[in-house]
Amino acid sequence: MSDRFTSLPKKKEEISQALKIAYNSTFELFKKKRTHCHWNNNTFQDLMEHLNRQAKSHFVPAMSSELETLVEDFKKLDQFLTQQNCSCCAWETVRHDILVVMDYFIRMTRPRRRHV
Numbered sequence: 001m002s003d004r005f006t007s008l009p010k011k012k013e014e015i016s017q018a019l020k021i022a023y024n025s026t027f028e029l030f031k032k033k034r035t036h037c038h039w040n041n042n043t044f045q046d047l048m049e050h051l052n053r054q055a056k057s058h059f060v061p062a063m064s065s066e067l068e069t070l071v072e073d074f075k076k077l078d079q080f081l082t083q084q085n086c087s088c089c090a091w092e093t094v095r096h097d098i099l100v101v102m103d104y105f106i107r108m109t110r111p112r113r114r115h116v
Helices: 012-031 041-057 061-083 090-109
Strands: none
Touching (some): 012 061, 012 090
């Protein structure tokens, strides 16, 4: 795991803080304007639709305010990318870091199995 993710919280209750760290890291990476790879716009739209379906299927009512905040944050990120004339391939730059953070969230929120 990248060294910038060492400050992620260790408790399930602190996930909203981790989401904020992830969002800020993503935003900072987009600001670097490293868009060396080609990203197919159709593939990008498919990814966005898949993420939207996945988010809706994993909706947790207790976290609704945190999810609303996250949605607003990503709307701001989308506006930033549009204003900066970034292409859809900007997502490729941060894809790996997003996956690392999301994997961490999944492991933190998954119920632990008890070995018998």
